[in-house]
Amino acid sequence: MRFKRLAYGVAALCVAVASLAGTAQAEDKKPYVIYLSNNFVGNDWRQQMQRVAEVSVSKGPLAGRVDLRIENVENAVQTQINSLNNIIRQKPDAILVDAASDSALNPTLKKACDQGIVVISFDQVVTEPCAYAVASDWNRIPEVMAEWMAVQLGGKGNVIIDRGLAGAPISAQLQGGYEKVLANYPDIKIVGEYNGDYALGPEQSGVAALLAANPQVDGILTQGYGSGAIQALKDAGRPIVPVVGFSYNVAALTCAETKDAKCILGSNPAYLSSEAIKLAVEILDTGKRPEEREISVKGDFVTTHPFESKLYPGTKMITIAIGENAFPDQPPGLTLPITPDWVDISAEEAAGTK
């Protein structure tokens, strides 16, 4: 009896010591050195991406776990290759890369993989098989939004579509996604197309021209802000019809503040960088690698009128609420939603206004 108790005691002690040692080890472990190689900073998204990367290693579950070093290079393949070579010589634990080219960095990234460095491309991903690719699901985004439009129109009406930027692969993909879904609704007619160039001005003038040419327009599918389209509707004295766009702060605010506006805004969240960091830490912690090379991040849609997608069941919708998920005191170019659910990043932190 006594012996048994002693044995239990010893066992319990062992477990306690082991678990203590375990936590001690986790806390003592040197932070992982992770480089973020970014090829372009000329827009709001990239800057927000970098800020949220930094914030997400300064608090929450990753606090103190990562020594994050960001290397920006001019938008040139050779400079990024040279920079990556420098990074590889530092023998970091992981390299995250927003790539200048989907293929031209491959040999360099392969070299990093061969040295045991975890390589994760995100946003502008690469085709190198040894590197993970963390990106938004660019099939889901346009298809869900076109489905929403069809639901708003009751499957009937005239719409105009944004072709995006001529020659850009992403533009063709978005337009194709819209058209693919709308083709299922024989009573929805595409009566015009324009190039929005992902800027407010071209969107507004493109929509205005098509409104002038078409007396009946029941919906607008932009690839940009959506707020330019709403402004064009107002200027033309037309009813505010349902609008599809992307989740910039200004778009959400315009939708919320415009009477009768119906909007859905797709999101390519700037916290892709945070997700890439989290993935790197998980791989480094567990040694286990995800089976799929391509990992899609599903940013929630931001909308005035949530709906249940039948094409992508379970798709999450956030209803626009000023102050909560749209921010009048923050820059118009801020991308929503701000934070992934495993860490709490504020709008001020993401915008760099704090």
Place this chain on the structure above:
Amino acid sequence: MTMAETGDAPRKGLRNGLLDNAPFLVACAMLTLIVVIYGTRQTGVFTLDELNLNTTAAMTLMLAATGQTIVLLRGGINLSIGGMISLGTVIVATRFGDSAGSVILWSGLVLLLGIAVGVANGLLISIFRLQPFLVTLATWSILNGVAMIILPSDGGRVPGWWLGFGYLQFLGLSSTVWMLIALLIFWAWFMAARPGITIKATGSNEKSAFLSGVSILRVNALTYGLSGFFAAAAALYLTTQTGAGSPTIGRDYILPSVAAAVIGGTSLFGGRGHLAGTIIGAYILTLIGNLVFILRVSSYWQPVASGVILLIAVLASAIAEKAARKQAA
């Protein structure tokens, strides 16, 4: 206006020689300074491995800048280098098969295309007496467009063995260092031979070269043809680094190729400069990136530092030319 004086500099003493080479010497001093600073921060800087690594990183720029230096010596400029590099990489990435035969065939064709486009540039410039800047701006645009038509966005593939080229070693030196040595030997021979002398003389003073019986047409065809050849070679080499074609990648080499030459002491007005300086210029531009990285300052300091170095080089060049003019007067 200063071409005649600098080109026909009379008997030189040591002082003159120093002055004449001032831009080159300044470039050497700047490179030394960069290497020394780099050496205190990074281990193993003074090893063959480091030389191999940096030569491999700088080789595309070196080849492009070689093509630029030849044209600058002639008193021209070649913007179409950018278009040729883009077009070369997309041809490689879309046409190379896995067999050595197909690689050799298409490499040869890319080099021939480079020469052909270059010669066309030279002929257009001479026959219609056009500005090299404008002619090569136009051909750059054409080549760029054709590259876009062949391959609208980055991609394509090359055989796996093609990728290892820059890291092959022989006697401890990488293939790129050997290429560099071959390039310098070629240059020394070429500039001492008749065509090289003619190019330089025409760059110094076109009129007197013409009067002494030089065919400007032939000089231009030769100069721009060679320039196109080196641009095509840069494209081939670049694909060993990237393993892909890119219809836009060439523009990243246009201005740096001019900058490397100017930093190394080549005059934009023709007649003065040599390849050794250009190579040093290319090393400087590449090492600046390493230095900025190792000092852990923001990477935006790289273009700032490159700009400052370019200014120093231009100042050294201006001082040298002024002194030479004084001497001549």
